[in-house]
Amino acid sequence: MCWIFRRRLQHRAGPVGAGPSFRRVLRISILAIQLAACSDDRATAPVEPGEHLPGGETTNTLLLGRQAFSMPAANITENHMEAFFSGNSFFNQAWVTAPSSTEARDGLGPLFNARSCSACHLKDGRGRPPESGADEGQGFLLRLSIGADPETGAPVPDPVYGDQLQPFGIEGIEGIGGEGRVTVTYDEVRGAFQDGTPYSLRVPTFAIVDPRYGPLDPDLRVSPRVAPAVVGLGLLEAIPIERIEALADPDDADGDGVSGRVQRVPDPRIGAEVVGRFGWKAERPSVLLQAAAAFAGDIGITSTLFPQQPCTDAQEACSNAPDGGTPEIEDNLLERVAAYNRLLAVPARERYDDAEVLRGKWLFSEIGCAACHVPSHVTAHDAPFPELADQRIWPYTDLLLHDMGEDLADDRPVFAATGREWRTPPLWGLRFYRVVNGHDRLLHDGRARGVAEAILWHGGEAQPAKEAFESLDDMDRTALVTFVESL
Numbered sequence: 409m410c411w412i413f414r415r416r417l418q419h420r421a422g423p424v425g426a427g428p429s430f431r432r433v434l435r436i437s438i439l440a441i442q443l444a445a446c447s448d449d450r451a452t453a454p455v456e457p458g459e460h461l462p463g464g465e466t467t468n469t470l471l472l473g474r475q476a477f478s479m480p481a482a483n484i485t486e487n488h489m490e491a492f493f494s495g496n497s498f499f500n501q502a503w504v505t506a507p508s509s510t511e512a513r514d515g516l517g518p519l520f521n522a523r524s525c526s527a528c529h530l531k532d533g534r535g536r537p538p539e540s541g542a543d544e545g546q547g548f549l550l551r552l553s554i555g556a557d558p559e560t561g562a563p564v565p566d567p568v569y570g571d572q573l574q575p576f577g578i579e580g581i582e583g584i585g586g587e588g589r590v591t592v593t594y595d596e597v598r599g600a601f602q603d604g605t606p607y608s609l610r611v612p613t614f615a616i617v618d619p620r621y622g623p624l625d626p627d628l629r630v631s632p633r634v635a636p637a638v639v640g641l642g643l644l645e646a647i648p649i650e651r652i653e654a655l656a657d658p659d660d661a662d663g664d665g666v667s668g669r670v671q672r673v674p675d676p677r678i679g680a681e682v683v684g685r686f687g688w689k690a691e692r693p694s695v696l697l698q699a700a701a702a703f704a705g706d707i708g709i710t711s712t713l714f715p716q717q718p719c720t721d722a723q724e725a726c727s728n729a730p731d732g733g734t735p736e737i738e739d740n741l742l743e744r745v746a747a748y749n750r751l752l753a754v755p756a757r758e759r760y761d762d763a764e765v766l767r768g769k770w771l772f773s774e775i776g777c778a779a780c781h782v783p784s785h786v787t788a789h790d791a792p793f794p795e796l797a798d799q800r801i802w803p804y805t806d807l808l809l810h811d812m813g814e815d816l817a818d819d820r821p822v823f824a825a826t827g828r829e830w831r832t833p834p835l836w837g838l839r840f841y842r843v844v845n846g847h848d849r850l851l852h853d854g855r856a857r858g859v860a861e862a863i864l865w866h867g868g869e870a871q872p873a874k875e876a877f878e879s880l881d882d883m884d885r886t887a888l889v890t891f892v893e894s895l
């Protein structure tokens with residue numbers, strides 16, 4: 409019965425031009441009848457071996473509170489300890505303006521978003537957008553471009569503001585200053601679940617105020633992003649490419665309404681295209697390249713991988729400011745920061761065998777969430793770190809790009825990703841976001857307040873799953889959310 413329900417929903421999948429107002433989609437009564445039958449039998453999913461340890465043998469089972477994201481892999485080898493702990497200190501340390509007597513950590517900016525990695529990935533956790541007026545948010549930034557290269561898909565940086573808005577500039581040099589401030593306003597829109605229970609979503613509108621280097625290009629594309637938690641990244645990096653490619657279904661050959669495309673991006677080290685995995689559009693292929701890009705773009709610290717200061721030709725004082733060496737961070741230190749991020753452990757689950765959670769787990773796969781949030785993978789045997797090899801992991805992602813509809817679109821293409829596509833984010837550790845970072849903001853720009861709102865924003869390929877969620881009864885909606893919050 410429920411299986412029939414799912415097939416029907418999938419056949420109704422298609423392009424959905426939802427627009428900013430939430431059009432109530434007409435429902436066929438037969439669906440409701442079949443769904444009632446689903447709810448009545450209260451089926452549950454079984455507990456699967458190992459699912460309570462989402463990071464396999466690396467899982468953190470020791471500190472499950474505010475430090476839940478800050479523990480090394482449980483099986484960390486003796487010879488990686490030193491890299492982990494010194495990487496940790498470079499992740500936390502604040503960079504200073506060059507020249508300075510503390511040579512190992514000068515070179516900040518000249519333009520920057522934050523002075524340290526941990527200023528955005530607070531306690532190795534997650535950022536949030538500005539809430540209103542003077543609030544700047546935390547671990548939040550705007551990517552910028554003016555279109556994309558027709559051949560490679562690479563975003564074309566704005567000639568004046570570059571590829572990212574840096575709200576801060578170093579002090580003491582005339583002519584350097586932050587590029588502008590981001591503000592947000594939220595409009596509430598109302599909707600209702602099929603049983604009549606009302607809900608409300610907030611539609612964000614972001615704006616750049618006080619642009620310091622002249623008026624903004626009318627064609628400027630902006631993409632707001634919050635910082636994701638940085639746990640389990642070495643494991644995601646160790647998912648074999650063949651696995652990711654096998655999950656992709658670019659032309660929806662199996663007709664389930666869900667496609668999923670592999671992001672392909674250039675690797676500056678080898679000059680070839682590789683699979684992208686990290687960032688909200690999977691635009692970085694490895695933890696190392698993501699860390700190097702963050703040093704350069706977010707803090708203004710150059711490396712051999714990203715040797716450019718964060719200045720455009722139009723930003724003269726920025727280009728002429730003293731630097732902190734060439735490069736500003738040595739390769740071996742960068743490697744340690746990457747090792748730190750690779751080896752941060754995912755926390756263990758606790759409520760994994762509870763009846764309500766198992767009902768939610770059943771619904772998660774039944775209504776199609778698991779088509780993108782693929783529960784489990786096995787990491788490669790030849791993973792770069794032996795700790796991360798041959799692990800059964802439970803991240804709830806396929807690392808693929810999906811069209812999520814008009815409402816979530818940023819209209820800013822990046823390599824293979826269109827302006828409507830996003831990488832399925834992993835859901836492991838989600839129950840700790842509130843504990844570690846004190847907020848429940850979800851999605852790429854943090855617009856959703858909690859899991860239910862995050863689901864209600866799903867569109868495009870996920871429209872049928874979203875609609876199925878809307879048609880669940882109160883008990884089942886709660887069970888599904890409780891399951892996601894148990895991860």
Ligand code: HEC
Nearest residue numbers: 521522525528547633634635636686687688699702703706
């Ligand atoms: C201004 C805030 C900010 C700072 C500072 C910052 N990050 Fe990030 N980080 C982000 C955002 C936003 C993303 C998502 C990027 C995207 O979608 O392209 C991110 C993504 C990441 C990811 C990929 C996570 C994933 O799941 O895809 C890693 C790894 C990472 N950052 C490491 C670092 C390191 C290392 C530093 C310090 C060198 C750093 N970050 C500094 C905001 C920040």
Ligand code: HEC
Nearest residue numbers: 776777780810816830831832833850851852862869870873
């Ligand atoms: C077609 C693929 C797809 C399906 C089906 C899907 N999701 Fe998602 N999910 C995504 C993508 C992609 C995002 C990121 C969207 C964004 O940030 O704009 C996301 C985001 C989320 C988030 C927020 C995660 C975060 O870190 O902010 C949650 C929670 C979530 N999904 C749960 C679900 C649940 C529950 C279902 C089933 C009702 C579901 N998803 C169905 C692809 C999918």
Ligand SMILES: [Ca+2]
Nearest residue numbers: 515516517708
């Ligand atoms: Ca610098």
Ligand SMILES: [Ca+2]
Nearest residue numbers: 569570572574
């Ligand atoms: Ca800039």
